[in-house]
Amino acid sequence: MRPKAMEYFDNLIPENMVKIKEQKEQGKNVVGYYCVFTPVELIEASGAIPVGLCATKQDPIAAAEKDLPRNLCPLIKSSYGFAVTDKCPFFHFADVIMAETTCDGKKKMYEYMKDIKPMMVLDIPNSSTYELKREHWVHELKRAKAFLEEKFDTQITEESLQKAIKAHNTERTKLMELVSLNKHNPAPLKGQDLLKVIWARQFQLDRETYLEKIQEIIDEVREFIKNDKSKDDRPRILVTGSPTGVGQEKTLNIIENQGGQVILQEACSGVKGLVKNVPESDDSLTSIAEKYMELPCSCLSPNDGRFDLIGSLVEEYQIDGVVDITLQACHTYNIESKMLKDFLQENYEIPLMQIETDYTDADTEQIKLRVDSFLEILK
C-alpha cells in the first residue's frame, strides 16, 4: 500500500524550485542552509524563507574537485559543486547562506563558499561537555540575529520568534506522528517515502498544505492499519549514519529491494532533528539554543546522545538490525561506527552493519552482497 497523498511529495521539490523564484520576485528574502544545526526558527522570525540546499547529487562533484580534494565527503563536494556551477535553484535564489562549524571538511569548504554568497557561519562548540555551551550557543544565536536584522533591514522580535518556534514544533510533532506509524508490523510506509516527506520539510513553501498532506497520509495509513491482518517476517531495519538525501537513496533502495523493511532513519535526513522540540518559554533564544545544542551529531565529542537515541528507537520500533551508512571520508561517523556496533551488541544484541559509500553507482553490487548477507543473518 502506498498512500495516495504521497503523490504530492513526489513533485514537491521540482515544483518548489520554480515557486522559490516567484517568492523571490514578490520580495521575500531567502536563507539557504545545509545542516540540522541551523536554527530555522530564527531565520523564519526574520521574515525570510529558510531553504535546504542541494547536496545529494553526483553531477556537480567534478566541478567541485577543481578546488576541493578528491578524498572528501561527497556531501561537501556536491554542496560546493552545486554552488560553483549555479545548478541549484535554491542556492541561486538564496540571499545568504547560514552555515555552521560542524565537521572539518564543511567548515573549510565554507571558506571557499563565502566568495560566492554572503555567509553566516555559526560557531558550534565541538565538545558536548563544554560547560559554557549554552552561553556560547545563545551568543552565536544573537550574532546570527544581528546579522539577519542588518542584512534584511528588519527586527526579529520575541513575538515573531515565538510564532516561528510554535510553527516548527508543530511540524516536527506532525512528522514524528507520521514516522511512528511504522511501529506497526509490517511497516506501512517505505523508508524512501518517509525520507521524501521529511526531506521536503526543508523546501516546503506552504506550511499549511504540507501539514495537511502529512495528515492525509496519517489518516490513510491509520485506516489501513485498522484492517491489516498481514504477517511479515522481513527484517526491520533502522538506518543511521551520514545523511541520506533525496537523490541518494541508493542504500535504502537496496535494503528494500533485497527484502528488508527500512522502518526509519536516525540520521539527519531522518528523525535526529525531529525527536525534540524547542521548549516554549519567554526567552526564545535560550530555548532555541537548548534544542540545537543537544543534537546528537558525530561532530560532537563525546556523542552519547546518539547512542541513547538509537537505543530507544530500536526498542520502540522493534528493530532487528541497524545499517550505518558512512559517506566516504566522513571520519566522524566512520570512527563512531564501531562504538555504535559494540553499544548495540552489548545492550540490545542487535547487529550493525556499516556501509561505506559515495554518490556513484560503482559499488551497487558490493552493497547488494553486503545487504543480502546481512538480511540473511537477521532471519
Place this chain on the structure above:
Amino acid sequence: MYTVGIDIGSVTTKGVLYDGSNFRSIYKPTGFDPTTIGESIIDDICTEFNISKGQISKVLGTGYGRIHLPFADKVVSEIICQGKGCNYLFSDVKGILDVGGQDSKAMLINSNGKVLDFVLNDKCAAGTGRFLEMSVKALGLTLKDIDEIAFNKEPIEIGSMCSVFCETEVLNLMMQGKDKGAIVAGLLKSIATRISTMINKVNPASEKIIFTGGVAKSKVLRNYLRQISGYDVTTPNSPIITAALGASIIGYEQLLKEAN
C-alpha cells in the same frame, strides 16, 4: 537424492554435488561468458560423476555471477554459503577468512555455521587475489610461482596498499635491483597484515581460523597470517570450493525441510 551448489566467482566457477553425507566437486575458469557457465558446470557434474540431471533435486547458486543462474532454485549470498561450507568441514571453527578474486572477507560463525558477523574489504582491491595477481604480474611471475620464490626470503616492506600504486612500487623495487623473492615475500606479508585486521575485527573467540580462497594455497602467506594474526590458520584441501559446498548443503537442508 542430490543437491548441487554452484559458486560463480570472478575467476573460477565451482560446482559441488552433495548427497546428504558426501560431496564431490569440480571447478573451471569462469571465462568471459558467465551466462552459460552455470549450465555447463551442471553438465560437467553429470558426466564427471555419472548421474543424470533428473537425479538433482535442487540447485543453489551463489557468488558474483549468481544472477546468471536462471534455473537455480534459490540464490544465497556467498557469505552465508561460506559459513555453512566451512562449518561442515571444521565443526569447531568460529572464524573464517576468505580471500577471493575481487574481495576478501572475514566471518564469525556459530556452531551451526550461521554467520553472526562479517566484514568485507571496501571498494579498493587491496588485500584481494586481484591485488596479488597484478603485483606479481608486474614482476613477470604468476601466482603459481609465488611460494617457491618467496620461501625463506626476508620480506621487503611494501608501503602501498593500493593495487594501482603497488604495481609502481614493485617496479621501482625491481629497478633498485631488489631480489624478486624478497619483493614477493613483502607482498604476501602486506596482504597478511591487511587480512589480519579483518579477522581481528570480527574477533572469533577460538584459536583456530579457516582460511579459504585461491591464495590460501600459499604456504608462505599462511605462515605470515599465523604470525601476524596470532591465530592457528587451517586451510581445507580444496580452499576454493567451500562456498559452493555450503550452497549444496543449504540446498539439502531445504530439501529435508520440504519433505517434512
